[in-house]
Amino acid sequence: MQMDTKELTRQAEVDRRRLIEVVYNAKAGHIGGDLSCLNVMTALYFKYLNVDPKDPKNPDRDRFVLSKGHCVEALYTTLEAKGFLKKEITDTLGKYGSILSGHPTIEVPGIEVNTGALGHGLSIGVGMALAAKMDKKGYKTFVMMGDGEQGEGSIYEAAMAGHQYKLDNLVAIIDRNHLQISGNTEDVMALESIKERWTAFGWDVKMMNGDDMEDIVKTFDSIDYTNNKPHMIVSNTTKGKGVSYMENVAKWHHGMPDEAQYKQALQEIDERIKNL
Secondary structure, three states: OOOOHHHHHHHHHHHHHHHHHHHHHHOOOOHHHHHHHHHHHHHHHHHHOOOOOOOOOOOOOOEEEEOOHHHHHHHHHHHHHHOOOOHHHHOOOOOOOOOOOOOOOOOOOOOOOOOOOOOOHHHHHHHHHHHHHHOOOOOOEEEEEEOHHHHOOHHHHHHHHHHHOOOOOEEEEEEEOOEEOOEEHHHHOOOOOHHHHHHHOOOEEEEEEOOOHHHHHHHHHOOOOOOOOOEEEEEEOOOOOOOOOOOOOHHHHOOOOOHHHHHHHHHHHHHHHHHO
């Protein structure tokens, strides 16, 4: 059953709390980008994606590709919440012999493809969307990228191919939190104006507040899957969203909270959950 906006907001906070717990216990992860993309990932899995944990290889399922694979902890948390992963499996992250790696791998139920070498996910998504067109299948493909990832040239080859083949069954999302490992994206490799850039490639571009569940739902509801254009959603987000001391701080790209910081993060999230 699809969740409404209020339910999605609460689910995202519950998942945010679990994410903090998983990363803290593993003593590894990319927590800042995990937190910035979690709202969108929650909306996708609990409202928009046609996926079933009881039938994860259904040929008619929608496909999700996490191109920014270093933020896999957000995906593990979401897959657990959706029923693809048992809690005891998620708890093995960072432990010897775990099936869970620091980037997505197909050994994990619900993961479509190994990712993490930045710049590859959109090309894979183009292939999946093109296959659906060729096979006359109705499934859709969703690809989540980072904004620092936009410096990879292979993305723009995929951009041209997506337009060439009129892949209106393809939705790409840029998690636009403005911070990559080496600093602000506009200092490292400027992206603006990102809307005009993707529009020039022939994509249907929408700007979205990825920190706000109402705007996320409004934006995804507005996608026209019959317009012969691939879709690009620029999701403006906050690095470290939902944890006060992490928000918009570059060091939390892969920083680890100490015990006091861990407890503070949980307290902040618990307070929001209580008020929802």
